[in-house]
Amino acid sequence: MLRITDLKLSLDHPESALKRAILEQLAIPESDLIGFNIFKRSYDARKKTAIILIYTIDVELKNESEALTRLNKQSNISATPDTSYKFVAHVHDNKFKRPIVIGFGPCGLFAALLLAEMGYRPIVLERGKTVRERTKDTWGLWRKRELHPESNVQFGEGGAGTFSDGKLYSQIKDPKHYGRKVITEFVKAGAPEEILYVSKPHIGTFRLVKMIEEMRHNIETLGGEIRFEQKVTDIDIKNGEVCGVRVNDGEYIESNHVVLAIGHSARDTFQMLYDKGVYIEAKPFSIGFRIEHPQSVIDKARFGPNAGNEILGAADYKLVHHAKNGRSVYSFCMCPGGTVVAATSEPGRVVTNGMSQYSRNERNANSAIVVGISPEDYPGNPLAGIDLQRKLEERAYKMGGESYNAPGQLIGDFIKGIKSTELGNVTPSYKPGVTLCNLADALPDFAINAIREAIPEFDKKIKGFAMNDGILTGIETRTSSPIRIKRTDDSLQSLNTKGLYPAGEGAGYAGGILSAGVDGIKIAEAVALSINADS
Ligand code: FAD
Secondary structure, eight states: OEEEEEEEEETTOOHHHHHHHHHHHHTOOGGGEEEEEEEEEEEEOSSGGGOEEEEEEEEEESSHHHHHHHTTTOTTEEEOOOOOOOOSOOOOOSOSOOOEEEOOSHHHHHHHHHHHHTTOOOEEEOSSOOHHHHHHHHHHHHHHOOOOTTSSSSSSTTGGGSSSOOBOOOOOOOTTOHHHHHHHHHHHTTOOGGGGTBSSOBOOHHHHHHHHHHHHHHHHHTTOEEESSOOEEEEEEETTEEEEEEETTSOEEEOSOEEEOOOTTOHHHHHHHHHTTOOOEEOOEEEEEEEEEEHHHHHHHHHGGGTTOTTTOSOOOOOEEEOTTSOEEEEEEEETTOEEEEOOOSTTOOOEEEEOOTTOOSSEEEEEEEEEEOGGGSOSSTTHHHHHHHHHHHHHHHHTTSSSOEEEEEHHHHHHTOOOOSOOSOOOOOSSOEEEOOGGGTSOHHHHHHHHHHHHHHHHHSTTTTOTTOEEEEEEOOSSOSEEOOBOTTTOOBSSOBTEEEOTTTTTSOOSHHHHHHHHHHHHHHHHHHHHHHO
């Protein structure tokens, strides 16, 4: 196969134009072309009236080597690289103790899948419930204000991203194409095929639920075991090495290879690890609000007369502003045509996040607008960032009326610094509800000042962003983990605890579904190689 990159066509090109463009690029007659497929499709919407689609195409030809030699000066044509996944190890005897994977979010899921595929029969321990049961519990908070501390948006099969927009892009360096393995496995499990080629793929929450079940069955068929409602409450460490874990303060399971894929909300587990002496350090994270606008405002600002185009879908945005007080404000986890969701895992606290369905056809666009903070803002022990998160989440709970309502404010009122008393034209999507207030009381002054300065600046890029009736709801505190459980660069084991593999978002090694899945693959490889070296 050979690959053509940077093939540009107008947004409204007919299907036949793609084939014509390929033949033109390669200067070949149609009879030489065996077939082609789209590897990637993105768009350039800088000129709203003339939006361009940009393709990367893999082409099969009758005489590929001739074409490659003839076109070797054309920088956008080359041999298609092999991005298929190659296993690094296989079980060679059965004497090893089975590896344990703690947590069944995207990181644990891919660590377990890869270990199972290589024959290492992992045992997965997940504190939450199966994805179906968990869905009911999660809706319990959104509909009835009932929080299940062990089964919610953060905890349970599928991890934190299950009730999400299912965005699958990341800016991580991925020289070994692990991201392709993640996406390919998702498609095998039922994700729409287009995620293989669109530049900003997303799955939406309903499909994710089914896919996760499918992947669980796959792991089990390969000899893995997945146990739910199994919280790891202790880790047995002797002479700096992991020997096993204790579950729900009872059963002890022996293992010398324990993957810690616990996500960023397992605060009790972080504390347990810290108390056991596992090396942990504080890391920067961000705090802020969710912002909601009508999706039509964002579509119009981004796509002009092409708003509503089926190929472009609901528009997203990515914004950054460096405020005068030295803080950076940025948009994060933007969910086009989605809803704001209640995302706490602890009683008496309020946290917001966003999700959407595959169709992204809800009325509002939402995104976190957050300010970066770093350990200087929460000095103390490595877990001090968690104390700050809890303090802010408790304050938000109180401001919302102690009912799991989120505190909210109209954008115009927030900029003016006055309490909101009445909603305008935008209905907030957060369930169970929003209590109008003055959000200036919800976060430290530096964060409020930076966000207040940023919103009008963002309006210069997305017209309507500072609209009076848009809604802010609070608060966002779980943008990423407030700690890093450091690991070595080569063996990927904890700096001071052999056999413990800190992984994924909670350990500070991923931010998002795709990068967490990629990290799971890396960790599975490290575990497999270590087991083989030991046996
Ligand atoms: P998690 O997904 O957090 O999984 C950790 C798992 O470990 C959990 O299931 C938890 O129950 C379990 N666990 C914790 N402690 C223990 C213990 N002691 N014993 C046993 N099990 C334990 N990212 C995107 O890329 N795109 C999006 O569109 C997107 N939207 C999001 C929307 C929402 C509402 C949320 C909350 C997050 C969203 N994210 C999104 C972020 C994404 O979900 C996370 O980055 C990702 O899930 C991290 O994966 P992980 O496997 O490292 O951790």
